[in-house]
Amino acid sequence: MTKSLALLLAASAAATSGVAAQAAGTYEGAAPSPTQSRNTTSNVSTIVDVHISARAIDNAPDGYVPTSVNCPSDRPAIRNGTTLSDQEKEWVVQRRNETIEPMRELLQRISIPDFDAEAYLKDAESNNTKVPNIGLAFSGGGSRAMLSGAGAMAALDSRSVGSDADGNLGGLLQSSTYISGLSGGGWLVGSIYVNNFTTVADSVSSGNIWQFQDSILEGPEQYALLDYYTSILEACEKKAAAGYERSITDYWGRMLSYQLINATDGGPGYTFSSIADDDDFKNHKAPFPFLVAVGRRPDEKIIPINSTVYEFTPWELGSSDNTVHGFAPLRWIGSNFTDGEVPKDGDCVNGFDNAGFVMGTSSSLFNQIVLYLNDPNSGYLPDSVPSVAVDAVTSVLDAVGSDNDDIADWTPNPFKGWNPDENYNADEDRLTLVDGGEDLQNVPYHPHILIEREVDVVFSFDNSADTEMQWPDGASPIATYERSLTNISEGTGFPAVPDKNTFINKGLNSRPVFFGCDASNTTDPSPLIVYIPNYPYIFQSNTSTFKPSYNESERDAMIENGWAIATQLNGTRDRDWPVCVGCAMLSRSFDRTNATVPEACQTCFDRYCWDGTLDTSTPETYQPDYYGTALDIESGALRRVAAGAYTVLGAGMVALMMI
Ligand SMILES: *[C@@H]1O[C@H](CO)[C@@H](O)[C@H](O)[C@H]1NC(C)=O
Ligand SMILES: *[C@@H]1O[C@H](CO)[C@@H](O)[C@H](O)[C@H]1NC(C)=O
Ligand SMILES: *[C@@H]1O[C@H](CO)[C@@H](O)[C@H](O)[C@H]1NC(C)=O
Ligand SMILES: *[C@@H]1O[C@H](CO)[C@@H](O)[C@H](O)[C@H]1NC(C)=O
Ligand SMILES: *[C@@H]1O[C@H](CO)[C@@H](O)[C@H](O)[C@H]1NC(C)=O
Ligand SMILES: *[C@@H]1O[C@H](CO)[C@@H](O)[C@H](O)[C@H]1NC(C)=O
Numbered sequence: 175m176t177k178s179l180a181l182l183l184a185a186s187a188a189a190t191s192g193v194a195a196q197a198a199g200t201y202e203g204a205a206p207s208p209t210q211s212r213n214t215t216s217n218v219s220t221i222v223d224v225h226i227s228a229r230a231i232d233n234a235p236d237g238y239v240p241t242s243v244n245c246p247s248d249r250p251a252i253r254n255g256t257t258l259s260d261q262e263k264e265w266v267v268q269r270r271n272e273t274i275e276p277m278r279e280l281l282q283r284i285s286i287p288d289f290d291a292e293a294y295l296k297d298a299e300s301n302n303t304k305v306p307n308i309g310l311a312f313s314g315g316g317s318r319a320m321l322s323g324a325g326a327m328a329a330l331d332s333r334s335v336g337s338d339a340d341g342n343l344g345g346l347l348q349s350s351t352y353i354s355g356l357s358g359g360g361w362l363v364g365s366i367y368v369n370n371f372t373t374v375a376d377s378v379s380s381g382n383i384w385q386f387q388d389s390i391l392e393g394p395e396q397y398a399l400l401d402y403y404t405s406i407l408e409a410c411e412k413k414a415a416a417g418y419e420r421s422i423t424d425y426w427g428r429m430l431s432y433q434l435i436n437a438t439d440g441g442p443g444y445t446f447s448s449i450a451d452d453d454d455f456k457n458h459k460a461p462f463p464f465l466v467a468v469g470r471r472p473d474e475k476i477i478p479i480n481s482t483v484y485e486f487t488p489w490e491l492g493s494s495d496n497t498v499h500g501f502a503p504l505r506w507i508g509s510n511f512t513d514g515e516v517p518k519d520g521d522c523v524n525g526f527d528n529a530g531f532v533m534g535t536s537s538s539l540f541n542q543i544v545l546y547l548n549d550p551n552s553g554y555l556p557d558s559v560p561s562v563a564v565d566a567v568t569s570v571l572d573a574v575g576s577d578n579d580d581i582a583d584w585t586p587n588p589f590k591g592w593n594p595d596e597n598y599n600a601d602e603d604r605l606t607l608v609d610g611g612e613d614l615q616n617v618p619y620h621p622h623i624l625i626e627r628e629v630d631v632v633f634s635f636d637n638s639a640d641t642e643m644q645w646p647d648g649a650s651p652i653a654t655y656e657r658s659l660t661n662i663s664e665g666t667g668f669p670a671v672p673d674k675n676t677f678i679n680k681g682l683n684s685r686p687v688f689f690g691c692d693a694s695n696t697t698d699p700s701p702l703i704v705y706i707p708n709y710p711y712i713f714q715s716n717t718s719t720f721k722p723s724y725n726e727s728e729r730d731a732m733i734e735n736g737w738a739i740a741t742q743l744n745g746t747r748d749r750d751w752p753v754c755v756g757c758a759m760l761s762r763s764f765d766r767t768n769a770t771v772p773e774a775c776q777t778c779f780d781r782y783c784w785d786g787t788l789d790t791s792t793p794e795t796y797q798p799d800y801y802g803t804a805l806d807i808e809s810g811a812l813r814r815v816a817a818g819a820y821t822v823l824g825a826g827m828v829a830l831m832m833i
C-alpha cells in the first residue's frame with residue numbers, strides 16, 4: 175500500500191460517513207434528482223475490497239503503472255517519420271476495400287441525379303483509383319465539442335437508428351478511412367475506440383460512461399467520492415514510485431477515464447495501443463484513429479507557425495514534421511530509448527500509454543480543472559475532497575511550476591538522440607506534450623493533410639469557441655492554412671481559406687462550406703476540406719468550454735443538435751445537402767479519372783465552394799439564431815462546487831485561448 179493511500183484510509187476512517195454526508199450536501203438549490211444520490215454507503219473495508227477484487231489487469235502488465243516486461247525479439251525502435259509506416263500502408267489497403275460497400279450503399283441512397291454510383295464503382299474492389307479516400311476530423315472545445323461532435327458522428331454512423339432516413343448521412347463513418355480527434359474531440363474518438371468501437375447511442379445509454387451530470391471533481395455517482403480519489407491517487411503514486419515523472423495530466427487523465435472508459439475505476443490497465451487488438455480494428459471495420467497533441471518544452475511558447483504536431487495512433491506516437499521525423503512504438507513507450515532504440519542492456523516497458531493518459535494529453539489544457547483542487551480558499555471546493563488529494567496535487571504543482579500546468583510528461587523521451595540534425599528535442603531527457611489545440615489548430619486536420627496519405631476529402635466538425643459568443647469563426651482552419659505556408663509544413667497540403675472577418679461576413683461559419691474545390695489552385699496536393707461549423711439548429715450549442723456538467727437532457731440536446739449540424743437538420747435547410755455530401759466525397763475522384771462532373775454536383779460546388787472572394791470589414795457581433803424549432807429542455811441546476819470552479823477557471827483562461 176502506498177503512503178498516500180494509507181493516509182487517505184486513515185483520514186477516511188476518522189471521517190467515516192461524514193465524508194459522504196458532505197458530498198451529498200455540496201449541491202445547491204434544485205429539487206433532489208437522481209444525480210444527487212451518490213453512493214454514500216461504502217466505507218474503508220469496501221474500498222479495500224474494490225481494489226483487491228475489481229481492478230482489471232486488462233492488457234497493461236500492472237494497471238496504471240508502467241512495468242518492465244520481456245523484450246520482443248525485434249527490439250523496439252524509432253521509425254523514420256519521413257514516410258508512412260509499412261504497417262499503415264498495408265492496413266489501409268484493406269480498410270479502403272472495406273469502405274467500398276458502405277460507400278456504394280450511401281451513394282445509392284443519396285442518389286446524385288444523372289449519376290450511376292453502381293456503375294462508377296463497379297470494379298472498385300480490383301482497382302481503387304475511383305474510390306474516394308475519406309477522413310473525418312472532430313475539433314476540441316471541451317464537453318461542448320465532445321457532445322456536438324458525438325451528434326455528428328452518430329449521424330454519420332449507419333448503426334444509428336434513423337441514419338438511413340431521407341436527408342440523412344448514415345454510412346459516411348463506415349465509408350471513411352481515417353478519423354481524428356483532439357482535446358474534447360479526442361474524448362469522443364478515444365472513448366468510442368477504447369470501448370471497442372461502440373456507438374454514441376450505446377455510450378449515452380450505458381449508465382456507466384458519458385454521465386456528464388457528474389462533475390469531474392466529484393466523479394461518477396456510482397463511485398463513493400473517497401473511492402474515486404483513492405483509486406486516482408494510488409495509481410499516480412504508484413507510477414511515481416516506479417520511477418516515472420508524474421504530471422498533473424496523470425491525475426487529469428485518470429479522472430477523465432471514469433467518464434470515458436467503460437470499466438471499473440475507468441480502466442487503469444486500458445492502454446491506447448490495445449485498440450490495435452480489437453476485432454473491429456484488426457479486421458479493418460473501423461477508420462484508422464488519430465489523437466493529436468502538440469510538443470511544448472517547458473517555458474516555450476507555441477504558435478501554428480512553429481508547433482510540432484504529434485499523432486497518437488494505436489501503433490505509434492510521433493511526428494511527421496521535419497522537427498522530429500520519427501515515430502515510437504506506442505506500446506513500448508516508457509522504455510529508455512537511446513539513439514532510436516532500446517539498447518541491448520535496457521529494459522522494455524509496457525503500460526505507459528494508458529488510454530486515459532493519452533486522452534488527457536490531447537486535452538491537457540483542462541489540467542486546470544485538477545489544479546482547482548489546489549485552491550481550497552476559493553470556497554467552492556467541497557469539504558469532502560480528501561485533503562490528501564489536495565496535498566498530492568499541491569506537491570506535483572510545486573514540482574512543475576505553474577507555467578507548466580498544461581504539460582503531459584512523456585519522459586523518458588523516446589526520441590532522445592534520434593535524428594539530431596532535425597529533432598528539436600534530441601538532447602532532452604524529457605518529452606513534454608500539451609493540448610492539441612494550443613497552437614490554435616483546434617481542428618485536427620494534420621493527419622489528413624499528409625500528401626502521402628492521399629486523402630481526398632476531410633469532413634471536419636469545428637466546435638471551437640472563437641467568437642465572443644463562443645461560436646467558431648474559422649480560426650482553426652486559418653491556423654492550419656498559415657502553417658501550410660511555412661517550412662514546417664513540408665509534406666502536407668492545405669487549401670487557401672479566408673480571414674476571420676470574411677468567414678463571418680460571408681456566413682462561412684454558419685453553414686457548411688467547401689475549401690480547395692479547385693485542386694489545381696494549391697501548390698501542394700490537398701484534400702477537399704468540408705468545413706462544418708457549430709450552429710444552433712435546435713439548441714444553443716455554444717455552451718462554455720468550461721461548463722462543468724450537463725444534465726441528461728442538455729447532453730442529449732447537444733447531441734441532437736450535433737446531428738442536425740451534420741445533416742443540416744435532416745436536409746431541411748437544404749434538400750440537396752446529402753447530394754452535395756456525395757459530390758464532396760467524389761470530387762477528387764472525378765478529377766483523378768477526368769470524369770464528367772454530374773450537373774447536380776456542379777450546382778453543389780457553386781453553392782458550397784468558397785469562391786475566393788473576401789469581405790474583411792469588421793463584422794457585428796456574431797449571434798446566430800435557431801434554424802429549426804428550439805428543443806424544450808429542462809436546464810440543469812449547476813452544482814455549486816463545479817459551477818464556481820469552472821467560472822473562475824474560464825475567466826482566467828480566456829487570455830490563454832478560446833478553444
Ligand atoms: C463498514 O464496515 C463494517 C466492518 O468493518 C461493516 O460491518 C459495515 O457493514 C460496513 N458498512 C457498509 C455500508 O459497507
Ligand atoms: C455502493 O457501494 C458499495 C461498495 O462500493 C456497493 O456494494 C453497493 O452496491 C453500492 N450501491 C449502489 C446503490 O450503487
Ligand atoms: C474486399 O472486401 C470485400 C467485402 O466488402 C471482401 O469480400 C473481399 O474479400 C475484400 N477483398 C480483399 C482483397 O481484401
Ligand atoms: C484503374 O482505373 C483507372 C481509372 O478508372 C484507369 O485509368 C487505370 O488504368 C486502371 N488501372 C488498372 C490497373 O486497370
Ligand atoms: C432527424 O432524423 C433523425 C433520424 O431519422 C431523427 O431521429 C431526428 O428526430 C430528426 N431530427 C429532427 C430535428 O427532426
Ligand atoms: C467488440 O465488438 C465486436 C462487434 O463490433 C464484437 O464482435 C466483439 O465481440 C467485441 N469485443 C469485445 C471484447 O467485447
Ligand SMILES: *[C@@H]1O[C@H](CO)[C@@H](O)[C@H](O)[C@H]1NC(C)=O
Binds near residue numbers: 369372373376377382
Ligand atoms: C460497457 O460494458 C458492459 C459490460 O462489459 C457492456 O455490457 C456494455 O455494452 C458496455 N457499454 C459500452 C458503451 O461500451
Ligand SMILES: *[C@@H]1O[C@H](CO)[C@@H](O)[C@H](O)[C@H]1NC(C)=O
Binds near residue numbers: 474476477480598
Ligand atoms: C515559436 O515562436 C515563438 C514566438 O516567436 C517563440 O517564442 C518560440 O520559442 C518558438 N518555438 C520554437 C520551437 O521555435
Ligand SMILES: *[C@@H]1O[C@H](CO)[C@@H](O)[C@H](O)[C@H]1NC(C)=O
Binds near residue numbers: 417508522586
Ligand atoms: C531508464 O533510465 C533511468 C535513468 O537512468 C533509470 O532510472 C530507469 O530505471 C531506466 N528504466 C528502465 C526501464 O530501464
Ligand SMILES: *[C@@H]1O[C@H](CO)[C@@H](O)[C@H](O)[C@H]1NC(C)=O
Binds near residue numbers: 254255256592593
Ligand atoms: C529518413 O529517411 C529519409 C529518406 O530516406 C532520409 O533522407 C533521412 O536521412 C532518414 N532519417 C533518419 C534519421 O534516418
Ligand SMILES: *[C@@H]1O[C@H](CO)[C@@H](O)[C@H](O)[C@H]1NC(C)=O
Binds near residue numbers: 768
Ligand atoms: C479529360 O477529358 C477531356 C474531355 O472531357 C479531354 O479533352 C482531356 O484530354 C482529358 N484529359 C485527360 C488527362 O485525360
Ligand SMILES: *[C@@H]1O[C@H](CO)[C@@H](O)[C@H](O)[C@H]1NC(C)=O
Binds near residue numbers: 670691695696785786
Ligand atoms: C487560389 O489560391 C490563391 C493562392 O493561394 C488564393 O489566394 C485563392 O484564395 C485561392 N482561391 C480559391 C478559390 O481557393
